[in-house]
Amino acid sequence: MSFVHQRIATFTSLPVGALTSSSLSAQGIELSAGSNPVSPAWGEVVDCAAGWSYGGGSTMTAAGCTQALRFPYDDFSESFRPASPPIMFWSLSLTYRTTLPYVTLYLYPTSGQGNANACKVRLNRTEPIASPRPPAFVYSASNSVTVTASECGWGAGSTFFSFSFYVGVEGSSAGIDVFELLLESFTLEAGAAPSPSPPSPAPPSPEPPSPAPPSPQPLVFGSSRTINTTAPNVGVGFYQTGDTNYNNKCEKTLDRTEPIVTEPAPASFTYTAPPKTVTVTPADCVGGWPPGSTFDNFYIFTTLSDAGAVLWNLMIGK
Structure with a gap:
């Protein structure tokens, strides 16, 4: 018999400020540090209603949330993983907000952040691009995604060791004035991945094929x-x-x-x-x-x- 261990990370009960390596221990999440000197390494908790300052000149708030985890830099965050046992996880669901064209979620199959072997998933923006940087801005929308091995093109039963974020865009960042990701919560499904469903009974013989539809029109x-x-x-x-x-x-x-x-x-x-x-x-x-x-x-x-x-x-x- 196999068991699934669900780890749900929320930030509403945490003190406002930067996360430390033990901040999510009670929720079964381990924060791993590598050689990346970015600060805050795992983001900082902000009050959505009270808001926070971006760059010393913009007041940022978020509607529809109590507290969120903010990543305020154009760089890689440090990584998150389930505290053992078990070590590996097979599904990650998260809810986020950003004005960037996209943020890249990296999921690593083994220890160490080797980007060459990572699964990269783009988290598309939830708000208009904040450029030029306004004196005040309200995040008003959020988006939720779930990633498993199938979204990465990996084989069935593949698992992940840890994940992190690249809060930026690949290539030129010209015209982008706000580099920020808000994470409202995330859920890890750890332990054994669910077994594939048994094959369905063979369907009845198909009817004669209908005429082929016209070819799709190119852009x-x-x-x-x-x-x-x-x-x-x-x-x-x-x-x-x-x-x-x-x-x-x-x-x-x-x-x-x-x-x-x-x-x-x-x-x-x-x-x-x-x-x-x-x-x-x-x-x-x-x-x-x-x-x-x-x-x-x-x-x-x-x-x-x-x-x-x-x-x-x-x-x-x-």
Whole structure:
């Protein structure tokens, strides 16, 4: 017989201030420290209604919670894990808030924070991006996620040793003024992972197949979307439908429509060239995605180069 040990971490009864290594011991959670000098290592408890100061110039509060765990930095936190026994866990559920485009949750399969073998899950923002930093801001929404081995693409029965957060964005953080994650609670399911359900009885013989549906339409920057840019390296990227971990992406560089603008930067600039249209389908992705693949969201990226450019704008119009 196997048993499941559930560890639920909440912060409403903790004193306001930075967590220490023993702060969550009574809730069955161990806080592990590595070589990361970030402070506070495991976040700090804040009063949602009374609020807190960000950067000395902004007053932050949160509606709908009593106290939360705040990670106030552009860096990795230290890690959290169930206190033994048992050591490993197979499911993590958490409720969070952030204005960042996303925060990355890292789940580690073994001791030590080796990011190369970690499972990375993006926690998408729950609020508008707070830029420029306002004098006062209220977190008004939250989101909950649950992660198991299947969300990581790992084999059935795989377990995790610990988890941590990267409170930042990969690549450029230009235009982001508030780096902050609020964690309201989290739950670890430790012990033996549930056994897979036995196979269902074979279904009755299927009816003759219906006519195939029309192929999904590709995302198009074409008849309804056009581009203008002076940037030498700007592009558009797409994520494959259903890819919640953002592992399968397709990026296409967009040719510039104007000469590269170099120093000295002009006081004004007029886009004069005709706009270009771009159509992207799964076949245009590296390696060619399977027929019928679709995209469910996209992003714009700019890669700085040594071409001396001073204008890095992309205009998308109808």
